[in-house]
Amino acid sequence: MKDIAKEFSDVIAKRHWSEKYQKLTQTALQDSDVQQFIQEHQDQLNADILNNNLDAIYEFVQAKSNRDKFAVGYEPKLIIANHAIQVVYQPNQQLVAQKKQQELERKFMTIDMASDIRQANLDDYAQGAAGRQESYAxxxxxxxxYSQNQPQFIPGLYLYGKLGVGKTYLLAAIARELVAKDVSVLLMHFPTFAVQMKSAIQDNSVLTKIDQIKAIPILMLDDIGADSLSSWIRDEVLGVILQYRMQEKLPTFFSSNLSMTELQAHLAINQRGDQEDLKAARIMERIHYLSHEVIVSGPNRRFN
Structure with a gap:
């Protein structure tokens, strides 16, 4: 089997090229990755092709030696296309990991959640304490x-249980699985969001914030029912968001320390202590449509 690299080296020696150019060319050809490329593609290469593509070979060797100057985050690679040698640049492992994290953050949106919430893992949840079989299933x-893109509406989950049993963690783990399937998810701490919405009145951004949230493909409201709500937050913020999602058939998830029955009783009393059963029932009608109730049990994860 002929040695194409040696054959071309002999050609170089016979050419009336400058000594410097010959040296640069010979050095490039002697690069181990170039030698391997020639060996792997010798049935497609000859001295003429190498001669006509010295610039690509030289670029490849220079790019390898000066990665920080050529294309940060990319690795050069030699390929053959249309009977010519070309250099392509492929993202390295660090850049791939960085882009993956950026994509995760772009599709897995959070509002007022712990910084490590995106690391939640469904397998870890399943391997935890007893009492999670129903919620895991x-x-x-x-x-x-949802991944099967079935035409019918798929309700989300209403996760309820005692403090610290892993409801928020499960929401985050579900979100991560969905994001991996290219679904955008917003997980937000609802009591904090309610406070922010009151502040939004001052800069007239209430409707803008509601519009940004209500149409997210998967919305997760964490810790709903933890605090008393004003009639305005309940009806004009939460009610508007849930009404839109019910009309558009957008799955919605909730976590709460209260069952649905308990939440209805909680929502019926506003911050002034007024009893508003009918308005609470309207909210719960939407929650019942958008999700189905699942109990999460087990020991308190926060103290184990």
Whole structure:
């Protein structure tokens, strides 16, 4: 089997090129990756092709030696296309990991959640304490059905249980699975969001904030029912968001320390202590449509 690299080296020696150019060319050809490329593609190469593509070979060797100057985050690679040698640049492992994290942050949006919430893992949840079988199965069932793009509406989950049993963690783990399937998710701490919405009145951004939230493909409201709500937050913020999502058939998730029955009683009393049963019932009608109730049990994760 002929040695194409040696054959071309002999050609170089016979050419009336400057000594400096010959040296640069020979050095480039002697590069181990270039030698391997020639060896792997010798059935497609000859001395003429190498001669006509010295610039690509030289660029490749220079790019390898000066990665920080050529294309940060990319690795050069030699390929053959249309009987010519070309240099292409492929993202390195660090850049791939960085882009993956950026994509995760872009599609897995959060409002007032812990910084490490995106690391939640459904397998870790399943391997935790007893009492999670029902919630784990419900999570898997939603992910499976939603991923199949079924034409019918797939309700989200209303996760309720005692403090610290892993409701928020499960929401985040579900979100991460959905994001991996190219679905945008917003997970937000609802009591904090309610406070922010009151502040939004001052800069007249209430409707803008509601519009940004209500149309997210998957919305997760964490810790709903933890604080008393004003009639305005309940009806003009939460009610508007849920009404839109019900009309557009957008799955919505909730976590709460209260069952749906308990939440209705909680929502019926506003911050002034007024009893507003009908308005609370309207909110709960939407929550019942958008999600189905699943209990999350087990020991308190925060103290184990």
């Amino acid at each position: 419900a999570a898997l069932n939603f992910i499976l059905k």
